[in-house]
Amino acid sequence: MEKKKYQLIIIGAGPAGLTAAIYAKRAGIDTLVLEKLSPGGQAQLTEKIENYPGFPKPISGKKLMNEIVKQVENLKVELKNEGVERIEDGKEKKVYTDVGNDYQALALIVATGSDPMKLGVPGEEKFTGKGVSYCATCDAPFFRDVDILVVGGGNTAAEEALYLTNFGKKVYLIHRRDRLRAEKILQDRILANPKIEIIWHSVLKEIYGKENVRGVKIKDLKSGSIYELPCRGVFIFVGLKPNTYFLKNRQEHLYSNPQDLVKMDENGFIITNEDMETNIRGIFACGDVRKNKLKQVVVACGEGAQAAFAARKYIEELTGTSY
Numbered sequence: 406m407e408k409k410k411y412q413l414i415i416i417g418a419g420p421a422g423l424t425a426a427i428y429a430k431r432a433g434i435d436t437l438v439l440e441k442l443s444p445g446g447q448a449q450l451t452e453k454i455e456n457y458p459g460f461p462k463p464i465s466g467k468k469l470m471n472e473i474v475k476q477v478e479n480l481k482v483e484l485k486n487e488g489v490e491r492i493e494d495g496k497e498k499k500v501y502t503d504v505g506n507d508y509q510a511l512a513l514i515v516a517t518g519s520d521p522m523k524l525g526v527p528g529e530e531k532f533t534g535k536g537v538s539y540c541a542t543c544d545a546p547f548f549r550d551v552d553i554l555v556v557g558g559g560n561t562a563a564e565e566a567l568y569l570t571n572f573g574k575k576v577y578l579i580h581r582r583d584r585l586r587a588e589k590i591l592q593d594r595i596l597a598n599p600k601i602e603i604i605w606h607s608v609l610k611e612i613y614g615k616e617n618v619r620g621v622k623i624k625d626l627k628s629g630s631i632y633e634l635p636c637r638g639v640f641i642f643v644g645l646k647p648n649t650y651f652l653k654n655r656q657e658h659l660y661s662n663p664q665d666l667v668k669m670d671e672n673g674f675i676i677t678n679e680d681m682e683t684n685i686r687g688i689f690a691c692g693d694v695r696k697n698k699l700k701q702v703v704v705a706c707g708e709g710a711q712a713a714f715a716a717r718k719y720i721e722e723l724t725g726t727s728y
């Protein structure tokens with residue numbers, strides 16, 4: 406018979422969930438990891454990571470995450486390819502998945518990260534996969550020698566714009582303000598790159614085309630004028646939406662609703678204390694899904710370790726056993 410009861414279930418196998426799994430397994434906690442896609446998380450989408458310690462040369466996100474997944478597999482952590490759809494609180498937490506399974510655990514760690522936010526402009530949905538993309542590593546090779554527009558002003562937009570210069574003829578970076586939010590080192594690289602042109606204080610109003618993207622309409626926020634810019638690719642990096650739908654009241658737009666299972670902020674990020682404990686005993690959260698100040702691999706790993714440590718203490722209290 407398939408095993409249904411665990412001491413700890415970790416939801417999500419990105420850097421946060423995988424690190425939590427390493428710490429939990431090494432502490433002797435009976436652990437299951439549930440992942441709706443393939444293990445590795447968002448980090449495997451990026452071409453180069455140069456801010457994760459221990460790698461003097463930039464490492465590809467895919468390679469780094471493959472190594473962490475291998476480490477987890479070597480520890481013989483049980484990992485199942487199932488997405489979590491619903492959770493019920495109780496002394497034993499119940500977890501329902503998208504393949505019709507349900508599991509029970511004394512403690513849960515939510516490490517489900519976040520997905521890219523959409524702009525919501527006309528043409529965005531229609532042309533997704535036909536010129537509109539949220540992942541440069543995945544799609545850049547389709548945009549060789551054509552003009553590309555990147556939307557956003559943070560670290561991800563800057564990194565991905567730089568990467569796209571290896572493919573596109575020209576890369577436009579459109580930003581609503583008159584300075585980027587990206588780290589100084591990235592701003593310097595952007596400004597020094599002759600292939601990148603920044604379109605300051607402007608917003609994307611529409612994406613148009615026939616079968617595929619042919620161009621965009623841009624609004625200059627200073628003059629109010631709207632003009633067309635021909636381009637074949639539109640890469641959107643405007644923020645993240647946390648994967649907390651399975652914890653929420655079913656009404657998508659309501660956050661911090663009394664009926665939500667755990668407390669979240671107005672954007673749906675889970676609120677915890679510094680030990681990664683949510684307001685519900687036995688439910689912990691870590692990584693990009695948590696309300697924190699920096700969404701990076703190194704932070705996700707650190708928080709994953711802390712969440713596993715706190716979950717272990719909780720399980721020890723509950724069972725009277727020391728792990």
Ligand SMILES: Cc1cc2nc3c(=O)[nH]c(=O)nc-3n(C[C@H](O)[C@H](O)[C@H](O)COP(=O)(O)OP(=O)(O)OC[C@H]3O[C@@H](n4cnc5c(N)ncnc54)[C@H](O)[C@@H]3O)c2cc1C
Nearest residue numbers: 417419420421441446447448451489518692693700701702
């Ligand atoms: C394009 C890009 C470039 C980046 N570059 C860098 C960089 O250079 N350096 C850096 O440090 N960081 C970078 N980041 C950020 C980094 O990837 C994230 O901070 C990190 O991956 C967060 O880890 P996480 O484990 O919290 O979440 P994620 O990596 O998002 O992993 C969450 C996992 O949970 C799974 N999941 C979601 N919902 C469910 C569910 N209901 N049931 C089961 N599983 C679920 C997801 O499929 C996913 O595998 C980049 C991100 C992007 C998108």
